[in-house]
Amino acid sequence: MTDSAGTPILEAPVAEGAKDQHMVLNMGPQHPATHGVLRLVLEIDGEIVVRLYPEIGYLHTGIEKTCEAKFYQQVVPLTDRVNYLDPLSNNLCYCLAVEKLLDLEIPEKAQWLRVLLTELSRLNSHLIWLGTHAMDIGALTVFLYTFREREEILRLLEAVAGQRMMTSYIRVGGLAMEPPIDFLSRVQAFIKTLPEKIDEYSNLLTGNPIFKNRLKGVGYLSAADAIAFGVTGPPLRASGVDIDLRRDMPYSSYEKFQFKVPVLPDGDTWARYLVRLDEMRESIKIIQQALDGMPEGAVKADAPKIVLPDREKMKTQMEALIHHFKIVTEGFNVPAGEVYQGIECGHGQIGFYVVSDGTAKPWRVHMRYPSFATLQALETMCKGGMLADVVAVIGSIDIVLGEIDR
Amino acid sequence: MTEAIQKTLASRAEVLEAMPDHPAVKALLAWRADSLLDARFDRGELTLTVAPDSIREAAATVQAAGYNFFEDMTAVDWFPSAPRFQLSYHILSHKLLERIRLRVMLEETNPAVESITPVWPAANYYEREVFDLFGIRFEGHPNLRRIMMPDEWQGHPLRKDYPVEGYR
Numbered sequence: 001m002t003d004s005a006g007t008p009i010l011e012a013p014v015a016e017g018a019k020d021q022h023m024v025l026n027m028g029p030q031h032p033a034t035h036g037v038l039r040l041v042l043e044i045d046g047e048i049v050v051r052l053y054p055e056i057g058y059l060h061t062g063i064e065k066t067c068e069a070k071f072y073q074q075v076v077p078l079t080d081r082v083n084y085l086d087p088l089s090n091n092l093c094y095c096l097a098v099e100k101l102l103d104l105e106i107p108e109k110a111q112w113l114r115v116l117l118t119e120l121s122r123l124n125s126h127l128i129w130l131g132t133h134a135m136d137i138g139a140l141t142v143f144l145y146t147f148r149e150r151e152e153i154l155r156l157l158e159a160v161a162g163q164r165m166m167t168s169y170i171r172v173g174g175l176a177m178e179p180p181i182d183f184l185s186r187v188q189a190f191i192k193t194l195p196e197k198i199d200e201y202s203n204l205l206t207g208n209p210i211f212k213n214r215l216k217g218v219g220y221l222s223a224a225d226a227i228a229f230g231v232t233g234p235p236l237r238a239s240g241v242d243i244d245l246r247r248d249m250p251y252s253s254y255e256k257f258q259f260k261v262p263v264l265p266d267g268d269t270w271a272r273y274l275v276r277l278d279e280m281r282e283s284i285k286i287i288q289q290a291l292d293g294m295p296e297g298a299v300k301a302d303a304p305k306i307v308l309p310d311r312e313k314m315k316t317q318m319e320a321l322i323h324h325f326k327i328v329t330e331g332f333n334v335p336a337g338e339v340y341q342g343i344e345c346g347h348g349q350i351g352f353y354v355v356s357d358g359t360a361k362p363w364r365v366h367m368r369y370p371s372f373a374t375l376q377a378l379e380t381m382c383k384g385g386m387l388a389d390v391v392a393v394i395g396s397i398d399i400v401l402g403e404i405d406r
Numbered sequence: 407m408t409e410a411i412q413k414t415l416a417s418r419a420e421v422l423e424a425m426p427d428h429p430a431v432k433a434l435l436a437w438r439a440d441s442l443l444d445a446r447f448d449r450g451e452l453t454l455t456v457a458p459d460s461i462r463e464a465a466a467t468v469q470a471a472g473y474n475f476f477e478d479m480t481a482v483d484w485f486p487s488a489p490r491f492q493l494s495y496h497i498l499s500h501k502l503l504e505r506i507r508l509r510v511m512l513e514e515t516n517p518a519v520e521s522i523t524p525v526w527p528a529a530n531y532y533e534r535e536v537f538d539l540f541g542i543r544f545e546g547h548p549n550l551r552r553i554m555m556p557d558e559w560q561g562h563p564l565r566k567d568y569p570v571e572g573y574r
Contacts, residue, residue, distance in 0.1 A: 060554040064539075065563055069570045100449055227500075230476055230528030241500065248503050339449055340496050340507065342477065351478050353494065368478035368496075376531055405554060 022050055027390070029058050035132065035394065036401025040378075047387050052379040059405035067365035071331030072098055073172055073308075075365060080166040082367060083403040085128050088114075088121035088157075089345035091170035094365075096251055097341035097352040098172045101334050102306065109297040110174040111253040116187065116290040117160070117169065118252075118345075119283045123194075124153045125346030125398075126280050133273070133395035134205060137214050142204050149197055152190050159183055173307035174300035188291055191284050198280055205273075215270040219381040219393035222267055229380070230373035233348025234279060235397050238272040240265035245344040252343075256293075257286050269396040276398075306332045331360030347371055347398050369403035414448045421445035421452070429499075430454065430506050433471035434464060444509075455509040462520040462546075464508060465495065469525055473497040473506060476526035479533065481540045485566035490514040491542055495522070495529075512542065521547040539564035 028039040037058035043051035063082060067075045079090040092114055099106060131146035154164040160179045161169035169176050205211045221231065226239040236243065244261040246254045262278035264271040300307045308327055309320035326332075336358040342351040348370025355364040374397045381393050415421045422445070425431060434442045434454065441464060444455035456464040478496040491512040498505045510519055521544035522529045533544045534553040541562035544550055552559060561568055 057552075057554040057556075062563060065568075065570060103449070227475055228527045230526070243500050249505075337448055338453070338482075338494070338507075339451060340478070340494075340505065342498070342505070349477065351496065353478060353480060353496070355482050364480075364482045366478070366480040372531060373528055376528060 021045065025387075029055075035399050038375075038394075038399065038401055038404075040390070042387070042390070044387055049382045049385055049387060049390060052382050052390070054375050054378060056375070056401070056404050059401050061406070063406045064365055064367065067362055069361065071360050072334055072362060073327070073331065075362065076171055077166065077168045079367075080168055081402065082406055083345065083347070083350075083369060083400050084165055085400055086121050086125040086346045087165060087167045088117045088170060089343060089350060091168060092118055092252065093341055093343045093345075093350045093352045094354075095170050095172050096343065097339050097354045098334065100339045100341060101337055101354060101356050102172070102303075103335075104173055104301050104303060104306065106174055106252075106301055107298045108253065108295045110299045110301075112290050112294055113175060113179065113299060114170055114252045115254060115257065116287055116294075117157075118343075119286045119290070120153055120156060120187070122346045123280055123283050124150055124157075126276050126283075127153070129276060129346070129395075129398040130201060133392075133398075134211070136391050136395040137211055139205065139208065139211055142201055145197070145201060145204070149194065156183070156187060156190065159186065171307070173303055174298070178299055184291055184294065187287065191287050191291075194284055195281065198277065198284075202277060206277075212270065214389075214392055215268070215273055215396070217268050217270070218385060218389045219269045219396060220267050221377055221381050225377060225380050226267070229377035231348070231377050232370045232373065233344065233346075233398075234275045235272055235374060235377075236348070237261065237263045238275045239267040245342055245349060249342065251341070257289050259286050269392050272396040333358060333360050334362075342368075345370070347400065347403075348374065367403075367406060369400075369406070371397070371399045371401075372404045375399065375404060414446075416446060416448075418442065418445045421447055425452075428452065429471045429502065430468045430473060433467050437463070437467045451505065451507060453507045453509050455511065458510050458512055458519050461493075461495075461508065461510050462522050462525060465497075465522040465525045468497055468506065468508065472501050473499045475500055476522075476528045477505065479522075479529055479536070481536045481542055481564075483540060483564065483566045485514075488514065491517050491540065493519060493536070493542070516543075517541070518543040518545060520545050521550075523547055538562070541565065 022043045022045050025042040025044055027042055029037040039055040041053040041055060042049055063078050067078060076091055079094045080087040083090055127146040127150045131143035134142035157167050158164045160183060161167035221239050223239045223241050226236050242263045247261055259282045262275045264275055304323045309324050313320040314324050334356040336356050338355045340351055340353045342349050351368030353366040354362055357363040382390050415424050441457050441460040442454060443457055446453045475498040477498045480494055482492040484490055489511040493510040495508040496505055521533055533547055536542050537550050538552040538554050539562055
C-alpha cells in the first residue's frame with residue numbers, strides 16, 4: 001500500500017509465528033485507565049504481556065501548525081491546551097523561549113511569581129496523577145481527597161488568571177497582570193495545610209498492603225533504558241538518574257531556591273510513586289521560599305513595543321494606546337534565529353523549539369513533551385508482566401494524551 | 407565554558423577559534439573534520455551543521471563525547487528557499503549540563519536521511535513524527551509509519567505549502 005506521494009504505508013509489526021498461539025487484545029482508545037484516548041495493541045500469552053504497541057494520534061489537532069499562523073502573543077493560549085494538567089509550565093516554557101529570542105530582561109518579581117505559579121501547577125499535576133493512579137489500582141478514596149486539594153489550587157489559579165484550567169497567565173515579557181492583593185496570603189493559607197494532607201494520602205496508600213503489592217517490583221525500567229528511550233522527570237529519577245533541570249540548568253531564578261531532588265534507584269512503579277510524593281513536599285518548600293522572599297517591583301518587562309500597556313495608561317496616554325493598537329493588530333517582530341528552551345514540568349522535561357524568520361509570526365514552533373518519549377519505554381516496562389499491571393504502569397508514567405498528540 | 411561567551415559566533419571558523427576545546431566540536435573534528443559543514447553559537451546555544459550522509463556517525467560521536475541524552479528532534483521547512491528542509495537534533499549532556507543542536511540540511515526532492523534509532527532508540531517516535539508531518543524518510547528506521555495522521559492520509563501537514571485551513 002502506498003499513499004499519493006508514493007510513500008509506503010506499513011502494517012503494525014507482529015512477531016513472527018506468534019499470531020496463532022497468542023491473543024491480540026485491543027485496549028482503548030476509549031478505556032477509563034488510559035487517561036485519554038490512548039490505544040494499546042497488546043499481544044498476550046495467557047495473562048503475560050508479550051508485546052505492546054501504542055497507537056497514538058487520536059487527539060492530534062495540529063497545534064504546531066496553528067502556531068505558525070498566529071502572532072507570537074497569540075500562541076500562549078494554545079500552549080495551555082497541550083498539557084492541560086500543568087498549564088502554567090507550558091506558558092512559562094514558551095515565553096522563556098520567545099524571551100530568549102528577544103533578549104528580554106524579566107523583572108525579578110515576575111520571575112519569582114512564575115516559580116510560585118509553576119510549582120502550584122506542578123502540585124495540581126501531581127494531585128491528579130495521585131488520585132487517578134490510585135483509582136486505577138482500585139483505591140477510589142484517594143481520588144476524592146486529592147481533588148479536594150486540587151480544587152483549592154484551581155481557585156487560586158482562577159484568582160490570578162480568571163481561568164481555572166486554561167490560565168494563559170504567563171505572557172511574553174512577564175505576567176498578564178498583577179495578582180490580586182490577597183493572593184499571596186491565600187497561597188500561604190493553602191500550603192500551610194498541605195503537608196498534613198500529603199501525610200494523609202501517604203497514610204492511605206504507602207502502608208496499604210494491597211497498593212504496595214500492586215506497585216512493588218512492577219514495571220521495572222533500568223537507568224540505561226530510561227536514558228535510551230528519552231524518559232524524563234519523575235520516572236527517570238525513580239530509575240536512579242539524578243537530573244532535574246530546575247536545579248541543574250536553572251531558569252526563571254530557580255537557582256535562588258533551595259530544594260532537594262528526590263532520587264530512588266529501584267526503577268519500579270513503587271519508586272515512581274515515592275518520588276512524586278516527595279516532589280510534592282519539595283514543591284511546598286519552594287512555594288514557601290517564594291512567599292517569604294517575594295521581591296517588590298513590576299510584573300511586566302519595560303518593553304512597550306512587546307508588552308501590552310496597563311489598562312489605565314492606555315486610556316490616558318497616547319503612546320500607550322498606539323503601542324496597544326500596534327501589538328494587537330500587527331504583533332511584534334522577533335529577531336531571526338532559533339532557540340530551544342527546556343524546563344521541568346510535573347511529568348518531565350518540556351522543550352520549546354522556536355524558529356523565527358524575523359516577522360511577527362513564528363516560522364516554526366516545536367514542542368517536546370515528556371509523555372511522548374516516555375510512551376516509547378512502555379513496552380519495556382510492561383513486557384513479561386501481567387496484563388493487569390499495564391494499568392498500574394500507565395498510571396505511574398503520568399501520561400497526558402494531549403501532550404503526546406498535540 | 408559556554409556561559410563565558412556571550413556574543414554570537416556566526417561561522418565555522420569563529421566557533422573553532424573561540425571554543426576549540428568544546429567536547430562536541432573536538433570529537434567531531436577528531437572523527438572527520440570535513441563532516442562539520444558549519445557551526446554557529448547564538449544566544450548561548452551551539453548549532454553544529456553536519457553532512458546529511460554522516461548524521462548517524464555524528465550522533466554516535468557526540469554520544470561518545472558525553473552528550474548522552476537525546477532530548478528532541480524535529481524538522482523546519484524553509485520553503486521556498488533551498489535547501490528546503492532542516493533537521494534539528496537537540497542533545498543534552500547529563501554530565502556537562504549542556505545542550506547542543508545537530509543540524510542537517512536536506513534538498514526538496516526525495517528528502518531522506520539515515521535514522522539515528524540505532525544510537526538513541528528514543529528517536530523512534532520523533533522520526534516517525536517528522537516522516538508523517540514533513541515527508542522526510544529515515545533509512546534504517548524500524549517502523550517508519552505515520553504516527554499522528556491516519557495511515558491513508560494524503561500529504562504532509564507541517565510543510566509550508568500545506569494550507570492551515572480550508573481544503574487541500
